[in-house]
Amino acid sequence: MRLPHSTKQKANTMHTTPLTDRFGVEIHDVDLGALDAIGYRDIRDAFETHSALLFRNQDIDDAAHMRLAQFFGPIEDRNADERPKDEAFTVPRVSNVRDDGSVTEELDLHTLHLKANMLWHADSTFMPNPALANILIGRVVTKTGGATELASSRAGWAEMPTHLKDQVRDKGFWHRYSHSRARISPELAALPMFHKWPDQLWRAIWRNPKTGADALYIASHVYAVDGMDEATGTKLIDDLIAWVTQEPYTYSHQWRVGDVLIWDQRAVLHRGTAWNYKEPRVLSSICVSATATDGVDA
DSSP: OOOOOOSSEEETTEEEEESSSSSOEEEESOOGGGOOHHHHHHHHHHHHHHSEEEEOSOOOOHHHHHHHHHHHSOBOOTTTTTSOTTSOOOOOEEESBOTTSOBOOTTSHHHHHHHHTTSOBOTTTTSSSOEEEEEEEEEEOOSSOOOEEEEEHHHHHHTSOHHHHHHHTTOEEEEOHHHHHHTTOHHHHTSGGGSSSOOEEEESEEEOTTTOOEEEOOOTTEEEETTSOHHHHHHHHHHHHHHHTSGGGEEEEOOOTTOEEEEETTTEEEEEOOOOTTSOOEEEEEEEEOOGGGTTTO
């Protein structure tokens, strides 16, 4: 069955149109830079219901980006243990641009890291505290390629064949950061940044505590199904990702400067797509950590 999804909605003064017929909405006439707690409630309701939100033509600097993220929860800081105590958090960039303005080569380890993001994944599943949301903003965009694609693991789970569901309904997945990087380059996977956290075991299904909807919680970081032999588990992981990333459950976003894309990491996978790596591409990205009210304790 398909999830309820109207073609146009109104929540107070907020108007939306669908990104797909199964998930995601574009929200119109909202200035995220001026968002207050009342306006956030409507956006959060849409986030819980539709899993992915798009806002166009936003003028948001890094400070406003951080304020927006803090409405959703605590900002994830992967480098807190490495940063000097007197050095402030800076908004991460998903970019092939070096500090001097040049771009990284296609086989540079940093570019390979970007290529690893072209595998279907949810952010931070390999960390002790996984992500609730990613808030991604288009800063410098490419002429062609460089899209961000989303796949609804909630809609995919709702329509998944019973024989697949039954194999994981009461299972858990083991997640490891270096696992996804090893699929791109063993040299990349060996870097210390991909070994900072111990392997994490998460339930295969994440139930949204506000809506009651279930989603398959899976990623390219998954290397094993708990209690299942390696060969069987690997095939099942591949089959599950292949199912929920079919065309009916996906949305491909072609970036414009000023776009803001927010999605629910509990219920949406994402990946980047290739572009001409001689072209600069800069997105600013803040992940927000999931809390008990988001269902992480379950």
